[in-house]
Amino acid sequence: MERYFESNYKKLGIVTINKDNQETINGPQYKPYIKIIYVPAGYSLTIDFKHYTTKKSSLFCIHPNQHLHLEQAGKASGYCMYYNRDFYCVQIHDEEVACDGLLFNNIYEIPVTELPSVDDPFISQAFQYIMEELASQESSREEMVRTYLKQIIIRTTRAWKKQQLSHLSTTPAQDLEFFRTFSRLVEIHFREKHSVTDYADLLAVAPKTLSKKFNRLRLTQPNDIIKDRILLEAKRLLAYSSMSIKEVAYNLGYDDPAYFNRLFTSKLGTTPAVFRKQFMQTEEA
Template structure:
């Protein structure tokens, strides 16, 4: 389109995308299944439609910010959207290594318990618009310390978006008993504590002293996912983190995640991530840079 603008930085060592921003005024970028070896922030300024991500489907309207992690599958169905996108490879900026500074991992990205989007209010919209313009200006200006300035703008964008997302806690229906949210919090705690050793839904039902059928119904109602999906997502997120941040073998990672058979684990990873552990490592990590 005539008013579309795309700015891209390429990693000179690998030839892969490092950092990219672009504006869009239709859905052609996102109307097919996306699985990228980089992070994507997609800000829908105007329009509405449906998002398919992982195992779920959501309706969306304007002033919504999507955040998708490495190889996370997503697709947008819409005919009238306008907005901007920011995409970055972990070699350009690693959210794991900068967790103490930015704290977006588990909030914006890799949050298996909440939908992968944040609603943007008017004040935040002005702040994000200003940041995007600064990034765009810097992308056109290959001056001294361009990389450092771009990372600074990206950090601010991620921090503001993470704060906004953190404020938007799940809204439980009014007729919900107090017991169910309490069980959900216990379930989240149990998954975080046990996902490396407990892989079946029945394990968690037993942990929480609730029937598997009842827990399955509650999980589907509040997270729009099955409990099996939640467990699988959590295991894959940890595996991706290990593949990127460490030089452990796939066999070592599999064993640490409770899988004695490396090949069974590799099949499980590929079924859920649509990419083998080895290809994920080749295209994303092991973290080569200091970022």
């Protein structure tokens, strides 16, 4: 079952996920949209190059530039909600939900949140309420749907922080915000800004101060975070585009393809050419 709302470039829809239609979710029609996927236990899916099997109800937040493949649906039905930025943009509404750099665009590349037992019934019901609103003809349905969407995002953001950043529970709020801001800046600028100094300048701190802050918070070092984001995009382009390796290097801001080759090989243990060949062989198998 699918229901959607569309008006003045704004679009949001929900598809019920089950074993009968699991391949539909992988179709190109949903690729351009932001997706929030709620699935009970027993689902298997791959996002970019990481595989997940849900052991309990989980929520996945997926940006359009991420690659989703639902491999196996569980016994119980789930939901795939998709929408565009015209309907709701987390960057514009960041003060409301504070999820950019956490649920979306987080430096750990963790798109999944296992839902606590206290939140699972609420979030599952919120999806059902959205389905009901989309089926109605009420003039206020757009705002009601947006309200439920924000509630889902806020609850999931809180759960994600407890699961992934529990060691920061006693950290001052400004330090957590600093981490989130760095995440967002890397996502915006990784193609043209490759050094810790570049991001230290954007944050108006010294490079050593930036590294010390991440050390104090026991986070991955900034240089590794920057390089990991660049290489994730490199893998996406090698796997899902027809760009040559030189074109991938130029797309990621490297004028010297040989340097890009060395960086890719040293970090991932294989050359770009071998990575592409192995990925293609896996897809064909």
